[in-house]
Amino acid sequence: xxxxxxxxxxxxxxxxxxxxxxxxxxxxxxxxxxxxxxxxxxxxxxxxxxxxxxxxxxxxxxxxxxxxxxxxxxxxxxxxxxxxxxxxxxxxxxxxxxxxxxxxxxxxxxxxxxxxxxxxxxxxxxxxxxxxxxxxxxxxxxxxxxxxxxxxxxxxxxxxxxxxxxxxxxxxxxxxxxxxxxxxxxxxxxxxxxxxxxxxxxxxxxxxxxxxxxxxxxxxxxxxxxxxxxxxxxxxxxxxxxxx
Amino acid sequence: xxxxxxxxxxxxxxxxxxxxxxxxxxxxxxxxxxxxxxxxxxxxxxxxxxxxxxxxxxxxxxxxxxxxxxxxxxxxxxxxxxxxxxxxxxxxxxxxxxxxxxxxxxxxxxxxxx
Numbered sequence: 144x145x146x147x148x149x150x151x152x153x154x155x156x157x158x159x160x161x162x163x164x165x166x167x168x169x170x171x172x173x174x175x176x177x178x179x180x181x182x183x184x185x186x187x188x189x190x191x192x193x194x195x196x197x198x199x200x201x202x203x204x205x206x207x208x209x210x211x212x213x214x215x216x217x218x219x220x221x222x223x224x225x226x227x228x229x230x231x232x233x234x235x236x237x238x239x240x241x242x243x244x245x246x247x248x249x250x251x252x253x254x255x256x257x258x259x260x261x262x263x264x265x266x267x268x269x270x271x272x273x274x275x276x277x278x279x280x281x282x283x284x285x286x287x288x289x290x291x292x293x294x295x296x297x298x299x300x301x302x303x304x305x306x307x308x309x310x311x312x313x314x315x316x317x318x319x320x321x322x323x324x325x326x327x328x329x330x331x332x333x334x335x336x337x338x339x340x341x342x343x344x345x346x347x348x349x350x351x352x353x354x355x356x357x358x359x360x361x362x363x364x365x366x367x368x369x370x371x372x373x374x375x376x377x378x379x380x381x382x383x384x385x386x387x
Numbered sequence: 388x389x390x391x392x393x394x395x396x397x398x399x400x401x402x403x404x405x406x407x408x409x410x411x412x413x414x415x416x417x418x419x420x421x422x423x424x425x426x427x428x429x430x431x432x433x434x435x436x437x438x439x440x441x442x443x444x445x446x447x448x449x450x451x452x453x454x455x456x457x458x459x460x461x462x463x464x465x466x467x468x469x470x471x472x473x474x475x476x477x478x479x480x481x482x483x484x485x486x487x488x489x490x491x492x493x494x495x496x497x498x499x500x501x
Contacts, residue, residue: 146410153409164398168423172428175439182436189457190448197444202464212401222471227479249486252409277489279468311452345448370490372475377483 150318194351203357207336210357211321214218214364218318221368228375230382237383245296252294257318260288272351278358280332289366290373298381307374310367317364324353324360393434400427414481414491418474425470432459432466 144152172178185201193199202210230238268281292301328337336353343350404424411417436456444457485491 149409150406157406160405161398161402164394164401167392168391168398171390171394171435174393174434175437179436179438179454179456182456183455185457185490186446186450186454190450192445193445195445197446198464199461201457201461206461209465213468216469217472221475223476224479227476227483273445275443277464279464323425333431376475377477 146303184334192330192338192351192354194272194344195346196274196277197270198270198275199354199358200351202277203272203354203361204352207325207353207357210361211325211336214318214321214361216233217365217368218314221314221372224372224375227350229323230378234382238378238381239383242282250295253291255287257291257295260284260291264288264362264366268359269348269355271358271362272354273346273348278361278363279365281358283369285362286369286373288371290377305370305374307371310370314364314371317360317367321357321360321364324356325372328353390434393430393437397427397431397434400424400430402427402470412492412494414478414484414493415478417493418477418481421477422470422474423472425466429463 155177172193182197185197185205188205189197189200192200194204254280264281264285266281267276267284268278271277271281289305292304325336329335331337332339336357338352338354340352342352349355361383401424404420404422406429407420407423408417411420436459438453438455441453441455444454444460446454481491484496487491490496
């Protein structure tokens with residue numbers, strides 16, 4: 144099919160979808176209104192479990208099973224990318240450490256921001272149940288902070304400080320421990336991923352039962368998974384072109 | 388008014404992303420178009436959860452002020468995670484296609500090759 148025919152076909156489809164969307168949007172409940180059934184159910188449940196952050200409570204307590212699925216998607220994507228981007232033996236011979244020039248100011252900024260970013264990532268993961276954040280967000284901050292070393296131009300330093308094997312183990316272990324926490328809930332509380340740990344005092348670091356535990360596990364999983372994922376893509380960049 | 392604008396942006400992003408996929412001449416452009424289309428769902432979900440004069444869903448024990456819907460925010464988070472992983476996987480596939488077929492133009496990828 145030519146590009147022109149395809150565009151016209153797509154335009155017709157898009158018009159149909161647009162009409163359906165507008166019809167649906169016109170019959171939606173009033174925008175900004177106070178009709179939020181899930182919110183009204185989640186708020187008392189969350190307060191009873193001593194979790195100030197409602198979103199974290201939904202993710203790691205009320206609907207923790209969905210997060211298990213989400214976490215498995217991340218793990219599956221990492222495994223998929225690992226198998227897709229594995230360099231072939233011929234490519235392995237052409238891998239060379241990155242050369243080139245990095246501006247000193249970028250280097251300094253990278254080294255200065257590295258501890259700040261790592262600290263911020265740990266803070267976002269650890270306080271996921273209290274303040275905005277959680278395992279997913281903090282994990283991403285941790286993994287990208289780690290790669291500031293790459294931007295600062297020290298690929299050898301990154302390669303030394305980036306034990307890919309251990310990241311793979313950590314990712315698998317964190318995913319497994321999430322299930323183990325769920326099974327512990329099943330045994331102690333009668334439901335998979337039931338929040339069985341003591342809830343503690345509202346707003347303190349050790350409170351909200353299993354929410355911070357699962358948040359930290361997800362944080363480890365996402366951080367390790369992203370490090371592995373980015374390592375594969377960066378590794379592809381190091382393979383020298385065949386024709387050069 | 389602002390509601391229709393919000394829903395309009397959501398629908399617009401979805402359709403724009405879809406048209407981008409259809410008209411794409413480069414596989415990386417296709418992947419980014421998919422991300423744009425998925426961004427429409429974030430706007431839609433957050434728009435559904437919005438409430439006038441409501442605060443962020445971080446509450447105190449004696450919360451008086453209403454908060455916006457946390458359920459759709461959690462769904463948006465899931466959405467972003469799925470979008471990021473799908474993007475990574477598709478970009479990995481793009482690298483493999485570029486290696487095996489020597490092109491990243493979807494129109495030039497006609498036949499399956501082992």
